Amino acid sequence: xxxxxxxxxxxxxxxxxxxxxxxxxxxxxxxxxxxxxxxxxxxxxxxxxxxxxxxxxxxxxxxxxxxxxxxxxxxxxxxxxxxxxxxxxxxxxxxxxxxxxxxxxxxxxxxxxxxxxxxxxxxxxxxxxxxxxxxxxxxxxxxxxxxxxxxxxxxxxxxxxxxxxxxxxxxxxxxxxxxxxxxxxxxxxxxxxxxxxxxxxxxxxxxxxxxxxxxxxxxxxxxxxxxxxxxxxxxxxxxxxxxxxxxxxxxxxxxxxxxxxxxxxxxxxxxxxxxxxxxxxxxxxxxxxxxxxxxxxxxxxxxxxxxxxxxxxxxxxxxxxxxxxxxxxxxxxxxxxxxxxxxxxxxxxxxxxxxxxxxxxxxxxxxxxxxxxxxxxxxxxxxxxxxxxxxxxxxxxxxxxxxxxxxxxxxxxxxxxxxxxxxxxxxxxxxxxxxxxxxxxxxxxxxxxxxx
Ligand SMILES: Cc1ncc(COP(=O)(O)O)c(C=O)c1O
Numbered sequence: 001x002x003x004x005x006x007x008x009x010x011x012x013x014x015x016x017x018x019x020x021x022x023x024x025x026x027x028x029x030x031x032x033x034x035x036x037x038x039x040x041x042x043x044x045x046x047x048x049x050x051x052x053x054x055x056x057x058x059x060x061x062x063x064x065x066x067x068x069x070x071x072x073x074x075x076x077x078x079x080x081x082x083x084x085x086x087x088x089x090x091x092x093x094x095x096x097x098x099x100x101x102x103x104x105x106x107x108x109x110x111x112x113x114x115x116x117x118x119x120x121x122x123x124x125x126x127x128x129x130x131x132x133x134x135x136x137x138x139x140x141x142x143x144x145x146x147x148x149x150x151x152x153x154x155x156x157x158x159x160x161x162x163x164x165x166x167x168x169x170x171x172x173x174x175x176x177x178x179x180x181x182x183x184x185x186x187x188x189x190x191x192x193x194x195x196x197x198x199x200x201x202x203x204x205x206x207x208x209x210x211x212x213x214x215x216x217x218x219x220x221x222x223x224x225x226x227x228x229x230x231x232x233x234x235x236x237x238x239x240x241x242x243x244x245x246x247x248x249x250x251x252x253x254x255x256x257x258x259x260x261x262x263x264x265x266x267x268x269x270x271x272x273x274x275x276x277x278x279x280x281x282x283x284x285x286x287x288x289x290x291x292x293x294x295x296x297x298x299x300x301x302x303x304x305x306x307x308x309x310x311x312x313x314x315x316x317x318x319x320x321x322x323x324x325x326x327x328x329x330x331x332x333x334x335x336x337x338x339x340x341x342x343x344x345x346x347x348x349x350x351x352x353x354x355x356x357x358x359x360x361x362x363x364x365x366x367x368x369x370x371x372x373x374x375x376x377x378x379x380x381x382x383x384x385x386x387x388x389x390x391x392x393x394x395x396x397x398x399x400x401x402x403x404x405x406x407x408x409x410x411x412x413x414x415x416x417x418x419x420x421x422x423x424x425x426x427x428x429x430x431x432x433x434x435x436x437x438x439x440x441x442x443x444x445x446x447x448x449x450x451x452x
Pocket of ligand 1: 158160268
């Protein structure tokens, strides 16, 4: 495509000048003086507006967003139906506090979540404002409902940064360092990363060692079944590197939980809301979670989290758990519009576009020696970069270089795990936009191959 055509295509990137531009530079400078130094910014994008999968920065550069605000704007940036729902609701009622009063939007959303939640079981919902809060709700409910204290989580997992969620998180030392003591009773097990099997097995010869470890070691030593409330697992591990576990792992984990009266908790914060090409990542497996944490994509960018549980579990008394802002009417309205759009075709589009992306990447490991693994479900795709395909030595610096080169070419991607590029575009992404992203990433990989 020639330059002139590119300029008139609103669905593709257009870079107006060197980056960061003058306005971006000035804002980044101000940010550095007043915004917490704990934020991790990979490259100097200062966003001003967004539409669909396109984000424009303050200097007029247009980018193709393959991050979706970290898997949040499921329906794309500022989808007209979501904007309309927000505007209408904001003009009518912004806040009332569901902790103490009733309003219909919260009830309608709870009904909808109960209807679409995995498994044919009755559900109740508690609302918060974020993924971490949704996870806190899971921890508290699991402890309350079972009267047990211990929680089993997984290495590599990310569940959020509040103290309970952080205690489950086992992703990077810096996320926990200096914040202890965290909540007691949390133990971790290896996550089934078949590209780097923690037990040195091949998928064919593996007898779900990760579950066996829980059964034969944890339950028999530091987390006896009669003290263990829940196993909390990401059905697809997100921040840990977009890792898809084998089906038999989830089957076995569900069996183990059921046999021991331990609740199975799915953290669907990143992998839920249609991202994997089904409404829930759980829908790729037979296992039905007892409790589920949902956030990120649920309201296309409005802050909302939900703890969705079997109705028979959520019987705690008034006052046991709630949140002033959780499930506020505007966020609920945005969520209802989002779910309608997902059901009307976006989940299906995620499956189709995800298959197209992965198909185009099939031959990458043979074409690019630094591509160790390409994996994913729907629009949740990880590309793991290695120094050597044989030794699988991780190549975080190559990953970072590719991410930055992509930015310089107008494509927004981010890392996950130590050395993986994550692709999590909005679910409205088109085939042309997918092809642009793949062409761009191929150019970046070629540049790295040629020049390092
Ligand atoms: C799987 C998972 N759970 C929980 C969280 C925490 O969500 P939040 O940042 O909204 O608190 C995240 C955030 O990345 C996540 O990926």
